[in-house]
Amino acid sequence: MDFTVSDKMKTIIGMIDEFVDKELIPMEPEFMAKPARSLLPAIEEKRKLVKQMELWAPNHPKEYGGMGLDLIEHALVSEALGRSPLGHFVFGCQAPDAGNIEILHQFGTDEQKEKYLPPLVDGKIRSCFSMTEVELPGSNPVMMDTTAVKDGDDYVINGQKWYTSSADGAAFAIAMVVTNPEAGPYLQASMIIVPTDAPGFNLVRNIPVMGHAGEDYFSHGEILYQNCRVPQKNLLGQEGHGFVIAQERLGPGRIHHCMRWIGICNRAFDLMAARARDRIIAPNRKLATKQIIQSWIAECAADIQAARLMVLHAAWMIETVGKKEARNEISMIKFVVANTMQNVIDRALQVHGGLGMTDDTVLAFFYRHERAARIYDGADEVHKVSVARRILKGYEGKKVR
Numbered sequence: 001m002d003f004t005v006s007d008k009m010k011t012i013i014g015m016i017d018e019f020v021d022k023e024l025i026p027m028e029p030e031f032m033a034k035p036a037r038s039l040l041p042a043i044e045e046k047r048k049l050v051k052q053m054e055l056w057a058p059n060h061p062k063e064y065g066g067m068g069l070d071l072i073e074h075a076l077v078s079e080a081l082g083r084s085p086l087g088h089f090v091f092g093c094q095a096p097d098a099g100n101i102e103i104l105h106q107f108g109t110d111e112q113k114e115k116y117l118p119p120l121v122d123g124k125i126r127s128c129f130s131m132t133e134v135e136l137p138g139s140n141p142v143m144m145d146t147t148a149v150k151d152g153d154d155y156v157i158n159g160q161k162w163y164t165s166s167a168d169g170a171a172f173a174i175a176m177v178v179t180n181p182e183a184g185p186y187l188q189a190s191m192i193i194v195p196t197d198a199p200g201f202n203l204v205r206n207i208p209v210m211g212h213a214g215e216d217y218f219s220h221g222e223i224l225y226q227n228c229r230v231p232q233k234n235l236l237g238q239e240g241h242g243f244v245i246a247q248e249r250l251g252p253g254r255i256h257h258c259m260r261w262i263g264i265c266n267r268a269f270d271l272m273a274a275r276a277r278d279r280i281i282a283p284n285r286k287l288a289t290k291q292i293i294q295s296w297i298a299e300c301a302a303d304i305q306a307a308r309l310m311v312l313h314a315a316w317m318i319e320t321v322g323k324k325e326a327r328n329e330i331s332m333i334k335f336v337v338a339n340t341m342q343n344v345i346d347r348a349l350q351v352h353g354g355l356g357m358t359d360d361t362v363l364a365f366f367y368r369h370e371r372a373a374r375i376y377d378g379a380d381e382v383h384k385v386s387v388a389r390r391i392l393k394g395y396e397g398k399k400v401r
């Protein structure tokens, strides 16, 4: 494998690093202290700068105004942007829009693409993805109660979803709903585009997560679909193919997420090392002289390196042998990187003592918000079970000495 980073990517990453340091990190104290909506005008100004620098929407197709980077190139960008909680949103490559753009591009009709892709890629509108239900296990999404029933030219949707991230202020949701209850478990659900101003689409609340309900992009909505009526032409892809499309979101989306988490690790690690270097713990003694702290620093550096290489390897596998062959790698990075991140943030926070618990650094924000990484995008345990199952299958009838 070739680990060389191209000159083009070195230039791009250098520009992003500088932008994150100069423009985004200084905004973070305000971002953590104020309602998100009050910061939108300032964020819009930053987005304009990103567009002027021609770094907008790095992962999206050029034909829609993105940079058209490939998977590994965008992985490096995602790592650089992950250092700030504002990074991906300011550069127009944030979830869940990124995944929605991918599936609209791949499965949308010409009319759907024309209507939604240009404003979505341009950042003029936002979207959300509405699959998890309040009463049923998100870990086993074939168990789904929300239905879409045909009535004339429309679908009528009924059900209750939650954790529809960024629903507040979104222009539309891509909702996963049961359209074919008589079919096999993986062919019952479809994805349907639901404009948030459709009658019967109700944002009940932004769910408080770790003490913070958030708002606008930075929120997680509970949605009640009450006789919500949308035209049948809003169906995305084929009826009953919701899970087929969902599979398509998985590989590249996982790489983006995991590299964002590596970016968070890098930031937390920098803060930890700098604090250890500077904090006087006894006369003429810095915290960095303590072996236990040195051990944490060495372990975290090695863990981040290992996790990062696993993600880049998984991206390389996707690009060279395809998603199906890379299934184990795609699952393994999910739980390895989420746990590495949690451990690195925790140690960085510990090294900061009381300061780590405040919002005077970004660590407490990361600690609250990134715990969810072990739950969303498939809980760790679900990935571990499926990796183990596949590995064990390879041992069936295999002689081992």
Ligand SMILES: Cc1cc2nc3c(=O)[nH]c(=O)nc-3n(C[C@H](O)[C@H](O)[C@H](O)COP(=O)(O)OP(=O)(O)OC[C@H]3O[C@@H](n4cnc5c(N)ncnc54)[C@H](O)[C@@H]3O)c2cc1C
Residues within 6 Å of the ligand: 096, 129, 130, 131, 132, 136, 137, 138, 139, 140, 162, 163, 164, 165, 209, 220, 372, 375, 376, 377, 378, 379, 380, 381, 382, 385
């Ligand atoms: C911050 C955040 C953002 C999210 N954003 C979105 C979004 O935008 N759109 C959306 O649709 N959903 C979203 N989700 C929902 C997320 O996908 C689900 O929470 C996740 O799939 C788990 O489902 P659940 O919460 O119903 O937990 P359950 O399915 O009830 O599982 C609970 C726990 O049981 C264990 N478990 C489950 N299955 C197994 C198994 N097979 N073997 C062993 N242990 C198991 C795991 O520890 C798991 O954490 C988000 C969640 C969070 C926290």
